[in-house]
Amino acid sequence: GAGVSQSPSNKVTEKGKDVELRCDPISGHTALYWYRQSLGQGLEFLIYFQGNSAPDKSGLPSDRFSAERTGGSVSTLTIQRTQQEDSAVYLCASSLIAGRTGELFFGEGSRLTVL
Amino acid sequence: AQRVTQPEKLLSVFKGAPVELKCNYSYSGSPELFWYVQYSRQRLQLLLRHISRESIKGFTADLNKGETSFHLKKPFAQEEDSAMYYCALTPYRHMLTFGGGTRLMVKP
Numbered sequence: 001g002a003g004v005s006q007s008p009s010n011k012v013t014e015k016g017k018d019v020e021l022r023c024d025p026i027s028g029h030t031a032l033y034w035y036r037q038s039l040g041q042g043l044e045f046l047i048y049f050q051g052n053s054a055p056d057k058s059g060l061p062s063d064r065f066s067a068e069r070t071g072g073s074v075s076t077l078t079i080q081r082t083q084q085e086d087s088a089v090y091l092c093a094s095s096l097i098a099g100r101t102g103e104l105f106f107g108e109g110s111r112l113t114v115l
Numbered sequence: 116a117q118r119v120t121q122p123e124k125l126l127s128v129f130k131g132a133p134v135e136l137k138c139n140y141s142y143s144g145s146p147e148l149f150w151y152v153q154y155s156r157q158r159l160q161l162l163l164r165h166i167s168r169e170s171i172k173g174f175t176a177d178l179n180k181g182e183t184s185f186h187l188k189k190p191f192a193q194e195e196d197s198a199m200y201y202c203a204l205t206p207y208r209h210m211l212t213f214g215g216g217t218r219l220m221v222k223p
Contacts, residue, residue: 003158033211042121042215043159043201056210091159104151104211106159 002026004107006092012113013082021077021110025094032075033104034067037089046090049075082114117142119204119214127220128192136187136217138176138202146204148185149211150176153199162187162200172196192221 005024013019025032034046045059049069060066064082069075079086089111093104118141128134140146150162163171165178165185176187185202202214 035213043203043213045210045212048210059210093159103161103164108158 004092004094004105006090006107006110008110009108010111010113012115014115015084016081018078018080019082019112021079021090021092021112023075023077023092023094023107025073025075025092026096026105027073029094029096029105030072031095031097032069033093033095034075034077035091035093037091037109038087043091046077079112082112084114087112087114117146117204117212119202119212121200121202121214121217123217124215125218125220127222129222130194131191134189134192134196134219134221136200136202136219138185138187138214140183140185140202140204142183142204145180148176148178149203149205150174150185150187151201151203151213153201155198159201192219194221194223197221 004026007022011019030051032049036044036046047060047067048056064080067075067077077090089109091106091109093106095104120139122137126136148165151159152162153159163169163176174187174189176185178185197220199216199218201216203211205211
């Protein structure tokens with residue numbers, strides 16, 4: 001596909017379960033970002049990958065959150081022992097140029113609901 | 116730390132009226148600023164960036180460093196402009212910091 005692809009589009013889980021969210025960026029984009037979109041909270045930066053460099057994890061809210069990017073392409077965001085406050089839309093974006101002028105291309109998001 | 120503030124969560128105007136979505140930022144250096152838009156059931160996408168000094172879909176935004184603002188303006192709103200608008204800032208490297216967003220509703 002031509003755009004950023006995310007799966008699943010919707011995920012309902014029970015409190016305490018682990019979830020994995022997947023992002024397939026645009027081919028050739030070296031930069032990949034995860035953001036969280038909560039109602040009334042705007043967009044919260046979570047983590048950033050650029051090529052083979054160490055990821056910037058400064059936005060991850062707790063150690064229950066982790067992410068990896070395999071082969072410089074697909075990324076998986078894992079949330080362990082989910083809590084109700086983790087309910088949000090998780091957005092992935094990719095960019096051809098990292099840094100100040102790169103336009104971010106967003107996926108449609110994965111809506112997570114923790115019961 | 117950098118911060119982006121969009122003081123209005125909801126802005127409602129009538130079709131044909133001027134619209135201004137406010138954005139204020141805090142950063143001591145020279146940031147790059149952007150407006151992103153999310154139409155209903157669509158992806159978040161870039162609307163415009165201040166370095167381009169362009170007008171997209173009739174919208175313009177001027178960076179005012181003195182007032183640390185980057186307000187988005189359109190002289191005559193259209194119903195299809197109804198969407199969620201996010202102001203964003205990148206002061207260095209990669210991290211794009213977003214404001215809380217403003218929902219624009221253009222009534223017929």
